[in-house]
Amino acid sequence: MHTNVNALFEALWQDYIEMTPSAAKVHQLLSKNGAIINDHIALRTFNIAKVNLEVLAAHFESIGYVASGDYKFEAKKLNAKHFEHPDSTQPKVFISELLVDEFSEELQATVNGLIEQIDHAATTADNFLYSGRHWQLDTKTYEALLAESEYAAWVAAFGYRANHFTVSINHLPDYETIFEVNDALKAAGFVLNAAGGEVKGSADVLLEQSSTMADRIPVSFSDAVVNIPSCFYEFALRYPQADGKLYTGFVATSADKIFESTNVNA
Ligand code: OOG
Ligand code: NI
Numbered sequence: 001m002h003t004n005v006n007a008l009f010e011a012l013w014q015d016y017i018e019m020t021p022s023a024a025k026v027h028q029l030l031s032k033n034g035a036i037i038n039d040h041i042a043l044r045t046f047n048i049a050k051v052n053l054e055v056l057a058a059h060f061e062s063i064g065y066v067a068s069g070d071y072k073f074e075a076k077k078l079n080a081k082h083f084e085h086p087d088s089t090q091p092k093v094f095i096s097e098l099l100v101d102e103f104s105e106e107l108q109a110t111v112n113g114l115i116e117q118i119d120h121a122a123t124t125a126d127n128f129l130y131s132g133r134h135w136q137l138d139t140k141t142y143e144a145l146l147a148e149s150e151y152a153a154w155v156a157a158f159g160y161r162a163n164h165f166t167v168s169i170n171h172l173p174d175y176e177t178i179f180e181v182n183d184a185l186k187a188a189g190f191v192l193n194a195a196g197g198e199v200k201g202s203a204d205v206l207l208e209q210s211s212t213m214a215d216r217i218p219v220s221f222s223d224a225v226v227n228i229p230s231c232f233y234e235f236a237l238r239y240p241q242a243d244g245k246l247y248t249g250f251v252a253t254s255a256d257k258i259f260e261s262t263n264v265n266a
């Protein structure tokens with residue numbers, strides 16, 4: 001496991017921009033007058049003991065991150081937690097896991113078959129969180145997963161890596177509102193996730209979020225190379241709580257729609 005927070009995020013970022021060609025362009029567009037501060041990153045996994053949420057979380061807990069919120073997504077059959085670092089300038093981390101046992105016998109058998117192919121030692125290696133796929137996958141299996149769960153298909157195709165980075169709008173000198181950010185993105189030709197409206201949340205819930213639709217990149221399956229949605233970029237504006245500090249949690253009804261930024265049939 002990494003011992004240095006910055007080294008871990010730098011490695012996650014390098015992998016993420018390889019998966020997400022638009023991210024470097026968005027980063028450039030928004031960072032004209034200064035560095036970008038990341039609000040959070042997100043990772044996805046299956047709730048199988050070898051690779052569950054806790055296994056991913058251990059990589060962050062070992063460098064000081066603390067579990068700070070629990071979320072449930074009943075329709076998508078997902079659980080999630082978010083983690084915070086004592087140094088509040090470090091990105092928050094949102095980790096979700098698919099409740100595999102709530103799906104068909106076929107999906108369970110497929111996912112167990114993928115996870116069995118991972119070398120156990122790989123899950124605690126320095127690079128696990130940006131190590132990608134550890135298994136063979138053919139297009140038929142990908143399509144079968146997709147029919148039951150967009151999320152399952154995404155993890156099967158991409159494995160372990162940041163699903164998105166999130167720009168903190170609070171720290172962008174040139175933008176006051178999320179609408180200004182969205183307008184700049186659309187004017188530059190980026191496509192936003194409109195599920196539930198382009199802006200998820202509101203000042204009332206202390207968090208507004210928007211995201212691009214995931215890029216499509218060529219992915220190698222065992223039988224073909226196919227363009228499928230990879231990763232996306234998110235934008236978050238946080239509001240102060242009664243105590244004056246910015247809200248640091250997530251909003252499940254908004255997150256539910258952010259997940260759809262990697263949908264294939266969007
Ligand atoms: C996570 C979706 C939720 C947020 O900021 O609410 C999320 C995912 O797509 O893996 O990131
Ligand atoms: Ni997010």
